[in-house]
Amino acid sequence: MQIKINRQNETVEYNLPFRSTTLLSVLYQIKSCKDNSLTFSSNCRSGVCGACAVRVNGKEVLACSHTVNDGDLVEPLRYHEVQRDLKVNKLKARETLKTSTAWLQQKQETSISSEQIKVTEKQSDCILCDSCYSACPVLEVNPNFIGPFALTRAFRYTADPRESDIKSTIDNIQINGIWDCTLCGECTEVCPQGIDPKMDIMMLRGTSAQFGYSDPNFQAMDFGFGGFG
Structure with a gap:
């Protein structure tokens, strides 16, 4: 089996005896037996910590959970400073x-029902692997975009019954925030925890509307009537 790894903008190919195993096992095999200079991040090896997130064939995955296929191209996450190789x-x-x-x-102080807990239970499972951040196309054109996992965290707290000042957080996610999202769903697709940042952002837009906010891009649209009036 052969895999390719993008190292300092150079693609290096490795031939391995494995047929079916995790990418993280392959990376350790390469480091132990072929090239001890290969650098990558890992910790729990159980899909819990998120440290080993990388891109395989253009899609974000956890190396400890991804089953390697012949010809896979492994790259570091996008929109991050590459310290070395995949780290x-x-x-x-x-x-x-x-x-x-x-x-x-x-x-x-307030009482919280089991139904209210379920509203933000999934968002609390975020492991900060940055997969959604790397997958977001908005960051390619706007590096100041707050990004999916931070907006999911914002939703988690604005939906918390213990929060008495929702507006402060809503105010802080208007610029480079919820309205900049294209709702493409790439973040949702790659989340290893099954979190849906796209839906969380849509919920934040609804809450923002309750406080008088609206999509600033909407005002710039003339819907074909720009020559009338």
């Missing part, structure tokens, strides 16, 4: 959590 610096992406102020602003 990237995730600090810039983490800053989006600060931009979105995705935490409780003003806590209030």
Whole structure:
């Protein structure tokens, strides 16, 4: 079996004896037996920590969960500083959590039903693997876009009954935020936890409308009537 790895903008091919195994096992095999300079990230090896996220054939996956196929092309995540080979610096992406102020602003005492817990139960499963961030096409044209996982986190807290100041978070995700999303669903497709950032962003748009916000791009559309009036 042969796989290719993008290393410092150079594609290196490796021939391996494996037929069916995880990508992470293959990476360790290469590092142990063929090239000990190969650099990548891993931790739990169980699909829990998200450290080993990479791109395979143009799609974001967890290396510890992806079954290797002959001819696979492995690359680092997009929109991250590549430190070496498949290892990237995730600090810039983490800053989006600060931009979105995705935490409780003003806590209030309240009772929470099991139904209310289920509303944000899935969003709380985010492992910050950055797969959705790497898959987002908006970041290619707008590097300041807050990004999917930070907006999912924002939804998680604006939908929390303990939050008494939803508007503060809603105010902070208007610019380079929910209206910049194209709703393409690429983030949802690659999430290893089954989270749906696209739907979360749509819910945030609905909450924003309740506070008087609307899509700023809508005002620039003339719908073919620009010459009338």
